[in-house]
Amino acid sequence: MDAQLIAFIGVAAGMVALPGADFTVVVRNALASRAAGVATALGVAGGLLVHTALAVAGLAAVLVTVPALFRTVQILGGAYVLYLGISALHAARRRTTDGGPDADSGSDAGRAGRPSVTGPRRALRQGFLANALNPKAPVLFLSLLPQFVPDGQPPVPRTLLLATVVVLLALIWFPAVALLVDRLGRWLRRPRAARAIEGGSGAALTALGLALVTGPLLH
Template identity: 95%
Template sequence: MDAQLIAFIGVAAGMVALPGADFTVVVRNALASRAAGVATALGVAGGLLVHTALAVAGLAAVLVTVPALFRTVQLLGGAYVLYLGISALHAARRRTTDGGGPETDQGSDTRRAGGPSVTGTGRALRQGFLTNALNPKAPVLFLSLLPQFVPDGQPPVPRTLLLATVVVLLALIWFPAVALLVDRLGRWLRRPRAARAIEGGSGAALTALGLALVTGPLLH
């Protein structure tokens, strides 16, 4: 039994499940529709695939060791998360002005009245992907975490590829599960008052994360 691999699965599961920008965007879009939530979840997994591929190829090391390049990614990521946050806050404010709208359910794969406005699964997929792919903390995390689970004497590339695959598979399980759970609870979560609270809360969280990335110091 590969004890290091089992330990890594536990660590990676905790890392993937930790609430952050990815989780917030998935929940918010899942309130719009099941399809939007699942598409966002797949986009997040796609972003993780990019980070893990870079780590396997060794390119993440270049990103981390070149301050200007790393700062550029940090600013782009922060600006995008900030944009999502401000959009959510604006939607919450508009929802309050409009009185929340009617509490009708038009089916699992269409926009739900009372839920956030997300136009199409393509946009949701793109939001999930960009939120994760532009996260500047991910290269640092993978570069510091993956080598610790490569046993002495083993070729690093195959082992790192295996570990990277584990991370992506966990994301493909966790984030769609979150989206489906939110959709399952949608009858309560899409009520005007609850929807306003979730939209405003997710907007505040994303805005805070974006501001921290844009105005904060270099992360590494």
Template identity: 70%
Template sequence: MDGQLMAFTGIAAGMVAMPGADFAVVVRNALASRRAGVATAFGVAGGLLVHTALAVAGLAAVLVAVPALFETVQLLGGAYLLYLGARALISVARRSAADGQAAGAQGGGPGPHPMAGPGTAPYLRQGFFTNALNPKAPVLFLSLLPQFVPAGQPALPRTLLLAAIVVGMAAVWFPAVALLVDRLGAWLRRPRVSRALEAITGALLTALGGILLAELVLT
């Protein structure tokens, strides 16, 4: 492995592992079930595949060059994160009320997690749209990938390799996060701990969505 590829691999690992909206959504859904968390994780990897493919194809340059298109993606991304965050916070409030009623009526036995349910498609979509609607990602990849194409080498094979590294790391890291949350599930799904985690992830998603929309208004 050449030096530039090693450097890119390190940078990509840091980018993928950095806590953000993707991480918050995976953790939140993994609290529902292992299947939900893993589906969300692969949805995030699918979103990254879209961004890296756009960068390789040069289409990300169009997004950067057309302000109206960029602003539309930013608006959709911010609104979607706000939606997910609001759902999480509303869920916390409802669970607090339900747990209080259950404690009074049944002696405190915890009820089922409100997100638990059959099917992985909703979780896959959540992971995909959380990542795919991030307007900063195509700009990042468009500016980053060319920096690691050595002079004299064909650009397309190299950028395809770099894109595959990013997507491959995401396809390993986020399912690992989901499996870790599931492994710690007995503790993390305790009513108080689960509500606290959902409140934190809901607040984080709401804050990230608000930042995106605020940037849109202020620019």
């Protein structure tokens, strides 16, 4: 039994499940529809595939050690997350303006509480870009993966295995989150709850985006 691999699975599971931009985007789009939520989740996993390829190829090390390149990715990622946050805040504000305080009742509550419709293709793109442009991912891969490569073992196959574990965990976790949000949609899509979720997700994404755009280098 590979004790290091088992330990890595536990660490990686906690890392994947940690709420962040990926989680927030998946939840928000899952409120629009199950298909949009699952598509966003698959997009997040696709973004992780990019980081996996970079880590195995050693390109992530180049990204981290070249400040200008890293800062460019950091600004691009922050700008995109900021865009998603402002869009969510705008949608929450529009929902407050359009829907009265009594909109929680009635047969159309579930439909009225849905965020702006997001097609699966757009949702897939949002999930992919939110993760692929996350500058923290290369740092995490480079700082975490080498710790679980046993001495004397070829690093590339082992790194590929560990990176694959992360992607598989993401393929389990994020679709599960999307399906759970959709399952609870009867309550979560009530106008007041939907406004709170959309406003909260918008505020969180905006804060994350601002932190990346205006903050110092993460490494």
